Amino acid sequence: MSEDEAKSIRPRRYRLVRGQRDVLPPETSLWVRVEHAAHELFHSFGFGEIRLPIIETAELFEKSVGTDTDVGGKELYYWVDSPRANRAIKSVRWKAKMTASKVSEPDSPPNAELLRAAHAGDFDTLAETDRVALRPEATASVCRAYIEHEMQQLPQPVRLYYMGPMFRRDRPQKGRYRQFYQIGAELIETPRPGGYGWMEDAATDAEVIEMLVTFFTRVGLSDMTLYINSIGDKECRPRYIELLREELNKVKDGLGPDSQKRIESNPLRVLDSKIEEEQRIIESLPRISEHLCEPCRDHYKALKHNLDLRGVIYQENWRLVRGLDYYMRTTFEITAKGLGSQNAVCGGGRYDGLVEMMGGPKGTKGIGFAIGEDRLILSLQESGKTPTAQGRDVYIVWMGENARSIAISTATDLRASGRSVELPVVEQKIGKALGQAAKLGTKIAVILGEDEVASGQYTVKTLSTGTQEKIQKDGLLDFINRQFV
Ligand code: HAM
Numbered sequence: 001m002s003e004d005e006a007k008s009i010r011p012r013r014y015r016l017v018r019g020q021r022d023v024l025p026p027e028t029s030l031w032v033r034v035e036h037a038a039h040e041l042f043h044s045f046g047f048g049e050i051r052l053p054i055i056e057t058a059e060l061f062e063k064s065v066g067t068d069t070d071v072g073g074k075e076l077y078y079w080v081d082s083p084r085a086n087r088a089i090k091s092v093r094w095k096a097k098m099t100a101s102k103v104s105e106p107d108s109p110p111n112a113e114l115l116r117a118a119h120a121g122d123f124d125t126l127a128e129t130d131r132v133a134l135r136p137e138a139t140a141s142v143c144r145a146y147i148e149h150e151m152q153q154l155p156q157p158v159r160l161y162y163m164g165p166m167f168r169r170d171r172p173q174k175g176r177y178r179q180f181y182q183i184g185a186e187l188i189e190t191p192r193p194g195g196y197g198w199m200e201d202a203a204t205d206a207e208v209i210e211m212l213v214t215f216f217t218r219v220g221l222s223d224m225t226l227y228i229n230s231i232g233d234k235e236c237r238p239r240y241i242e243l244l245r246e247e248l249n250k251v252k253d254g255l256g257p258d259s260q261k262r263i264e265s266n267p268l269r270v271l272d273s274k275i276e277e278e279q280r281i282i283e284s285l286p287r288i289s290e291h292l293c294e295p296c297r298d299h300y301k302a303l304k305h306n307l308d309l310r311g312v313i314y315q316e317n318w319r320l321v322r323g324l325d326y327y328m329r330t331t332f333e334i335t336a337k338g339l340g341s342q343n344a345v346c347g348g349g350r351y352d353g354l355v356e357m358m359g360g361p362k363g364t365k366g367i368g369f370a371i372g373e374d375r376l377i378l379s380l381q382e383s384g385k386t387p388t389a390q391g392r393d394v395y396i397v398w399m400g401e402n403a404r405s406i407a408i409s410t411a412t413d414l415r416a417s418g419r420s421v422e423l424p425v426v427e428q429k430i431g432k433a434l435g436q437a438a439k440l441g442t443k444i445a446v447i448l449g450e451d452e453v454a455s456g457q458y459t460v461k462t463l464s465t466g467t468q469e470k471i472q473k474d475g476l477l478d479f480i481n482r483q484f485v
Contacts, residue, residue: 019169019178026390030377031181035163037219038183038371045211047159047185052141054165058133064140064354066325068265071136075168078133085130134167139326139351139368140358142186147360157189157204163373175342175375184348185211186368190361202299205330205350205367206306212346212369213312216334220385221376223337224345226313229288229320230300231268233328234353236293241267243286251281268321274341287318299329326351330367338382339375346371391441393419394480396448397433403448410446410458413477419484438463444483446476 016022023031039049058078065072080086135141142160145151151158163183170176187208209226216224232240248255248263248270255263255278259270271282292300307314314332322331331349339345348369355364394414398407404427411423422440424433430447437445447459457470460479471479 017178019172021177021179027377027381029390030380030385031373034219034373034376034380035183038161038163038215041211041215041218042161042185045159045207047161047187047211050142050145050160050162052135052138052145052162052164054135054167055132056135056141056144057129058131060140060144060358061133061136064143064324064326064358065137066266069269069323069325070170071168071324075170076133076136077167077169078131080130081132082127082130085127136168137166137324137370138162138164138182138184139186139324139354139366139370142368143188143355143358143360143366146188146355146364147358151188152190152361152364156192157187159185159187161185173342175339175372175378177374181373182370183373184368184370186366188355188364188366190355190364199298199302201329201350201352201365201367202302203306205303206310206312208348208367208369209307209314209332210310210312212334212348212371215371216345216376219376219380220383221336221345221379222383224334225315225336226332226334227317227320228303228307228314228330228332229317230292230296230303230329231321231327231331231349232288232292232296236291236296237288237328240286240288240291243291244268244270247285251284254278254281269323271319271321272323282319289316289318296329303330322347322349326354326357328352332369336375336379338379342375344372345375345379390420391443392422392437393443393484395422395433395437395440395442395445396424397428397430397437397445398424399427399430399449400453402450402453406453407448410448410476414480417477417481419480434461434463444480446480 042049058076061072061076067073142162146158146160161184164181165179166182167179169178172178185208187204189204209228213224213226231237244267245263248259248267252260252263255270256273256275259273259275259278262269270278271285273279273282289300304314304316317333320331320333321327322333327349329350329352332347333344334346335343336345337343346369348367350365350367352365354366356362396407396411398404407423411421414421422437422442424436428436430449434445442463445461445463447461449459452458456473458473458476459468460471460476461468462483
C-alpha cells in the first residue's frame, strides 16, 4: 500500500444508531435525582423494586399487549434465537446461495417444519422460545414474574416497581426514541375467597394514581394534567366496540387510511387519532361512558370519589383508550408542558384478567402505570429545572515530589469524608492549576508547595471570593467540611 493510499484510509467513526441517544453529564444528575425520588416515594407506599430482563419471549408481548397494537406488532424488536432455528435458517440461506435462485424446499430436511417456517418467514410455526424480543414495556414481564415466582402465595396485593430501558421501533422524533426509559409500578392481587370487589378496586386505583401525582409534584413537574377514563370490561366493551364499528362504518369516507384500517382491526384506537380533519367526526361518535355496564359505571364513580378524597385533580377524557390491549375499566394518562406532540409523560390502567390469560391464578387483578423518564426529564428541563454542572468540591494543587504523597493522602481523606476531589496526576504551575480548578467549578483549592510541606500549614483558597488562609494540617479536613454545611 502506498503512503498516499494509507493516508486516505481513515478509521471509521462510529455513530449512534437511528433512534438511540447518549445521556451525558450534567443531565444524568437530573436522571439520578428523579430515580432517587421514585425509589424513596414508592417505598413509602409499600412498593418493592423488581429487576427484570430486557429480553423475553416475543410471544409474551404479542399475547399481552396484542399484535394488532403498534407496540406488540410492528414496533416490536424480535429475532430468532435458538441454535435449532438458526441452523435451519442458515441452511435455507446456504441453499439459496448455492442455487442462486429462489429457494425451493430442501431435499431431505432434518426438520422440514422448521425449515419451511424459516424459509417462508412464517415465524408463527417456530417454537415459542425460538423467538425473543427486546421488551417494549414491562407490565407483561412483571405479570410473567408474578406467575413464575408464584407470588400469589405472598400477602396480597403484591406491589412492585421497576425502572429501565424499553425498546420500540417507532419513527423517532422529539420525546420519542427507539430506546427509552420507563419508571413504572404495578399492583397485582390474587383475591382470597371473599376478597375485594369493585369498590375496593377503585380505592386501590386511586391510591396508585395518588402515588404517581405525588411523585410528579415531588420532582417539580408543576404543569401537568391527569386524564382519566373507564373503558369498561368484557361485559360491556364488546357491545360498545360493535356499536362504534357500526357508527364508524357510516362515516368511513371522512376518515384517513389509518383510521379506516382500524375500524376492523381495533376501532377503539380511532378515538386516539390526532388528525385534524377527523376530530369533528370523532366528537360525534357514541361515548363509552354512556354504554358501561352497571358494575363498570359504579367502579368509575367510586374511582372519582376516591380521587376526590385524596385531593387528586383530574379531567375526564372519554377518548382515552390507550394503545395496549390488556386494559379494562380504569385508564389514565398524564400530559406535561413543553413536549410538543409527544406530551404524555405517563400512562396506565387496570388490567384484571391479564395474569390469568397468561396462565396465572384465576381472578388475578392488576393496576399500574409507566412514566416516560426521557419525557419527564425533557419537561423538567423545559420548565427551567436544568441540572447545574457537577463541579468539584476541592482541587489539590501540588508542586514538588515531597508534596505529591501528601496530596494523595489528602485526596483520600477528603473523598472518604464525602467530598469530590480533583487531584491532577502531574505537577502543574500554580496559575494553570487554579485556572483549571475554576473551569471545573471547584469551590476550594488546597495548595501544597515546598513551604506548606515544610511548615505543615496548608494554603486553602476559596475560589469564588479569592480569599486565602493558612490551615494547620490536622485541622484541614474539618475546615474544608465546614465550608460545605
Ligand atoms: P405506554 O403508554 O405505552 O404504557 O408507555 C408509558 C409511557 O412511556 C408513555 O406515556 C411515554 O411517556 C413513554 N414512552 C412510550 N413510548 C416512548 C418512546 N418511543 N419514547 C419515549 N418515551 C416513550 C406502557 O408502557 C404500560 N406498560 C404502562 C402500564 C403499566 N400500564 C399498566 N401498568
